[in-house]
Amino acid sequence: MRVAIAGKGGSGKTTISGTLARLLAQSGRQVVAVDADTNPNLATTLGLQPDRAKEIVSLPRTLLKREQQPDGSMTSTFLRDPLQVLDEYGTQAPDGVRLVVMGAVGHGGAG
Ligand SMILES: Nc1ncnc2c1ncn2[C@@H]1O[C@H](COP(=O)(O)OP(=O)(O)O)[C@@H](O)[C@H]1O
Ligand SMILES: [Mg+2]
Known part of the structure; x- marks a missing residue:
């Protein structure tokens, strides 16, 4: 689910x-919460x-390879085994929830 x-x-x-996430984990489900x-x-x-x-260390952008296709569209390929990534970057929270953070902005850029 x-x-x-x-x-x-x-x-x-x-x-x-x-x-x-906490209620689902308390009811016995394996829960990975992704922020x-x-x-x-x-x-x-x-x-x-x-x-x-x-x-908590956010998932690095290098886990994804982004490529432009001949028609101009972009594709994203996940480069690692998702379970290994979860072991490496997942944080154990109360009730058995595992948390992965992926969206933090590291620093401002030019724009
Ligand atoms: N049902 C609720 N009743 C009263 N305050 C709430 C309720 N749900 C959330 N809040 C409070 O409202 C604020 C915003 O909630 P939050 O979950 O951070 O919103 P969002 O993630 O949509 O920005 C927080 O201070 C939170 O504690
Ligand atoms: Mg919020």
Whole structure:
């Protein structure tokens, strides 16, 4: 089962996502929570202490190979075994949820 939550800022997406993840894990499911927000804060909703949340390393962009096709479209290829990536970058949170963070903005760029 995959659940994606999207919507207006401040409407409770992170709170609902974290609560659903914890309830599903408590009911015995294996849960991987993926925080794709550019300002990630799912960790605290999942019950991680702020100092542990700060230490989480986001997935690096080098896991994906992006290529332009002759017709101009872009394709993305995942270069690693997803389970290994989960072992390397997953953070164990309360209730058995595993958290992966992928969207943090490292630094501002020119624009
Ligand atoms: N059901 C609710 N009742 C009251 N406050 C809530 C509720 N759900 C979320 N909040 C609060 O609203 C704020 C925004 O919630 P958040 O889940 O971070 O929103 P989003 O992820 O959509 O930006 C947070 O301070 C959160 O604690
Ligand atoms: Mg949010």
